[in-house]
Amino acid sequence: MSGPHPGAGGTGAPPAADRLRTVDEHLAEILGAVPLLAPIDLALLEAEGALLAEPVSAPIPLPPFDNSAMDGYAVVSTDVASASEDSPVTLPVVGDVAAGDTGVSAIRPGLCLRIMTGAPMPAGADAVIPVEWTDGGTVSVRITRPAPPGHYIRRAGEDVQAGQVVLEPGVRLRAPQLGMLAAVGRARVSVRPRPRVVVLSTGDELREPGSEPAFGQIWDSNSFMLTGAVNESEGVGIRAGALTDAPEKVREALEDQLIRADAIITTGGVSMGARDAVKEALTGTLTFTKVAMRPGKPQGFGLLHGIPIFTLPGNPVSAYVSFQVFVRPALLAMQGLPPEPPGAGTAVLTEEVRSPAGLRHYLRGRLSSGEDGDLAVTPAGAQGSHQMGALAAADALIVVPEERDIVPAGERVEIWRLPR
Numbered sequence: 001m002s003g004p005h006p007g008a009g010g011t012g013a014p015p016a017a018d019r020l021r022t023v024d025e026h027l028a029e030i031l032g033a034v035p036l037l038a039p040i041d042l043a044l045l046e047a048e049g050a051l052l053a054e055p056v057s058a059p060i061p062l063p064p065f066d067n068s069a070m071d072g073y074a075v076v077s078t079d080v081a082s083a084s085e086d087s088p089v090t091l092p093v094v095g096d097v098a099a100g101d102t103g104v105s106a107i108r109p110g111l112c113l114r115i116m117t118g119a120p121m122p123a124g125a126d127a128v129i130p131v132e133w134t135d136g137g138t139v140s141v142r143i144t145r146p147a148p149p150g151h152y153i154r155r156a157g158e159d160v161q162a163g164q165v166v167l168e169p170g171v172r173l174r175a176p177q178l179g180m181l182a183a184v185g186r187a188r189v190s191v192r193p194r195p196r197v198v199v200l201s202t203g204d205e206l207r208e209p210g211s212e213p214a215f216g217q218i219w220d221s222n223s224f225m226l227t228g229a230v231n232e233s234e235g236v237g238i239r240a241g242a243l244t245d246a247p248e249k250v251r252e253a254l255e256d257q258l259i260r261a262d263a264i265i266t267t268g269g270v271s272m273g274a275r276d277a278v279k280e281a282l283t284g285t286l287t288f289t290k291v292a293m294r295p296g297k298p299q300g301f302g303l304l305h306g307i308p309i310f311t312l313p314g315n316p317v318s319a320y321v322s323f324q325v326f327v328r329p330a331l332l333a334m335q336g337l338p339p340e341p342p343g344a345g346t347a348v349l350t351e352e353v354r355s356p357a358g359l360r361h362y363l364r365g366r367l368s369s370g371e372d373g374d375l376a377v378t379p380a381g382a383q384g385s386h387q388m389g390a391l392a393a394a395d396a397l398i399v400v401p402e403e404r405d406i407v408p409a410g411e412r413v414e415i416w417r418l419p420r
């Protein structure tokens with residue numbers, strides 16, 4: 001589709017009433033507007049899961065000093081060169097050195113020290129005999145095997161050298177990276193935080209799961225589903241529950257949430273209804289558009305006091321697909337990551353699908369192993385935008401481009417693997 005880009009920057013002629021914005025145009029507007037989150041300094045455990053925003057180098061070598069790899073005896077290797085089962089070498093034990101001993105110890109030829117794993121090597125010793133090769137003596141020790149110089153010694157700097165960069169910016173701080181930060185002495189670290197995303201659903205009909213709905217009411221499912229989807233997209237989902245369809249309440253709730261949000265998602269109230277509270281509350285602040293996709297046609301996006309607000313349609317499948325198409329890429333971009341769809345790939349269709357011409361269609365699908373071990377995909381049941389059954393059973397979205405109205409069985413199609 002060509003022509004002016006409606007809503008992006010507010011320039012150009014208003015779109016014709018029936019002109020739908022393309023998925024790519026809407027995504028481009030979002031990605032052009034969302035801010036990169038500023039790095040913050042966090043204590044290590046608070047930084048878990050965040051992206052490192054600085055190069056981290058080791059101030060000292062690791063290990064910091066030569067130390068023993070085994071519990072045993074620190075010896076001079078030439079003293080034990082002739083040791084054997086038949087002809088053991090006996091050495092006087094002149095003391096113990098344990099991990100954590102901060103004093104300096106030393107031996108001279110003809111003597112040995114009992115040493116524990118991690119203890120600094122005594123000056124003069126050049127090998128460690130493991131306790132299993134001895135009689136375990138504490139006054140003197142019988143050694144039954146020789147050891148070359150360097151035996152069971154962990155050298156200073158053999159893991160990491162002083163000044164070496166141990167973690168590059170952009171790496172995600174999982175358990176091993178947290179361990180490395182602590183190992184080089186860092187208590188705090190600069191990270192690009194995971195975006196905190198407040199999720200609000202709207203609708204007079206919504207009740208909390210666990211409560212008893214009256215006739216005409218339903219349980220709120222969107223806010224639970226999207227809070228989970230945020231967490232699956234490396235964000236921190238904060239469910240703020242359901243609001244009624246009162247525009248002033250919606251606006252007030254959003255303003256209240258700004259303090260703790262890097263982004264806000266709402267669902268419902270953005271279509272053509274007489275009581276579309278979200279649209280009413282935010283028209284003039286956000287851009288409300290119709291996007292050439294199914295499901296997920298009515299969309300709203302904009303910044304409220306600099307915070308991105310995504311107003312997704314209320315139909316649950318529409319809300320979920322809209323999240324994957326628009327919100328997930330935005331959350332990744334806010335962390336400085338490529339705004340990719342989840343698990344994009346291809347699979348061979350096992351049945352024909354029909355798709356509305358001019359709309360990009362995201363069907364719910366189930367993956368399987370097809371002929372020749374090729375990945376195959378089958379539409380996962382009823383495809384209405386209110387039908388959670390197929391979504392909950394799906395492990396993929398099938399993406400049918402705008403220009404296709406029928407895709408026959410056997411054709412290779414784009415799929416997005418959903419988190420399982």
Ligand SMILES: Nc1nc2c(c(=O)[nH]1)N[C@H]1C(S)=C(S)[C@@H](COP(=O)(O)OP(=O)(O)OC[C@H]3O[C@@H](n4cnc5c(N)ncnc54)[C@H](O)[C@@H]3O)O[C@H]1N2
Binds near residue numbers: 223276296315
């Ligand atoms: N005259 C028109 N009507 C509609 C159009 C249109 O173009 N012209 N578009 C349809 C499409 S497409 C969608 S999608 C929906 C979007 O409507 P809203 O975003 O205003 O959503 P609501 O009307 O509030 O709700 C729609 C539907 O979803 C249920 N819902 C809402 N929130 C939740 C929730 N948190 N958990 C579970 N279910 C929820 C709600 O009860 C409605 O059934 O508009 C169409 N109409």
Ligand code: MOO
Binds near residue numbers: 315
């Ligand atoms: O776009 Mo609506 O999301 O088709 O049901």
